[in-house]
Amino acid sequence: MKKVIHPKNYRIVAFKDMSNEEVFLCRSTAETKESIDINGVIYPLIKIEISSSSHPFYTGKMKYVDSAGRIDKYFKKYNRKNGPSST
Template identity: 55%
Template sequence: MKADIHPNYRPVVFKDTSSDFAFLCRSTASSKETITWEDGNEYPLIKLDVSSKSHPFFTGKQSMADTTGKIDKFRQRYGISK
């Protein structure tokens, strides 16, 4: 194997800001922010907007849009017939 061509994997904490859920895993992502984890060690912190704890698909709070009503309103507004 060639030396110095592989990325530097290290433990990083990813935190979902919308659900206050955090997890520790290995990553090459870098950050200037740090956080003290449950084991007492300090790790780089990467903030996320969405994770499996806040995404509607995983939480089961997915809402279906009423597309038929919107289509009918659009057709009425612009005089488009079917």
């Protein structure tokens, strides 16, 4: 491998899946200001929304998304009864 093309700040980083709170360690150059203590060792922390531990393709479990509730919440917020045509 060429020695001059690799980044200098390659280190072990903790990635935390925010949907199921699972943490895993991996090498990365990603910058972060947060940190986490795992077994007495402080690691830089990167929070992610979804990973292989929570993605339906890898887990085989589908999560129900309450889109109807979100739509009703939107209409309540903007005082609409039956959709965009009502004012």
